[in-house]
Amino acid sequence: MRILVLTLLACVCLQAGDGAGARYVGGTVAAIAANSDGLIRTTDDLFLEYKAKGREMHVEYNKINLIEYGQNVDRRIVMAALVSPLFLLSKKRQHFLSLGYTDGEGRQQAMVFRVDKGKIRALLVSLEARTGLKVQFQDEQARKAGKG
Numbered sequence: 001m002r003i004l005v006l007t008l009l010a011c012v013c014l015q016a017g018d019g020a021g022a023r024y025v026g027g028t029v030a031a032i033a034a035n036s037d038g039l040i041r042t043t044d045d046l047f048l049e050y051k052a053k054g055r056e057m058h059v060e061y062n063k064i065n066l067i068e069y070g071q072n073v074d075r076r077i078v079m080a081a082l083v084s085p086l087f088l089l090s091k092k093r094q095h096f097l098s099l100g101y102t103d104g105e106g107r108q109q110a111m112v113f114r115v116d117k118g119k120i121r122a123l124l125v126s127l128e129a130r131t132g133l134k135v136q137f138q139d140e141q142a143r144k145a146g147k148g
Helices: 002-016 077-082 085-089 117-131 140-147
Strands: 020-027 036-041 047-052 055-060 064-075 091-102 108-115
Touching: 020 047, 020 117, 055 091, 064 117, 064 140, 091 117, 108 117
Parallel strands: none
Antiparallel strands: 020 036, 020 108, 036 047, 047 055, 064 091, 091 108
């Protein structure tokens, strides 16, 4: 029951806004330039949508075969050296979503996105609900952040 409520809440959250802000870090999709900022939307029942700088990418949910989430955590050493040693206690977390899918020609493709902190949980829950797949976490820290 709890999962159903979380899934519905995630879908409503992502539908209410314009999607999750994301940067396409890279992958096998040549139609979208690496390091381009855009939006990931899961509002359609048929496909995931990514829009960036006039380009659109649609991936049918039934073609997605991998959802992976991980984090990159960096201590703010440069800030600590320049401003205050207290910055050593703070961390900068980046949230990465990797999607694997088969394209229309049956070839395996992959996309990696850096997703806004405030939208990652809702996006993961929505993708799990729409694809029927479980998110694979890169490590225990990512599992804690992704599950809340």
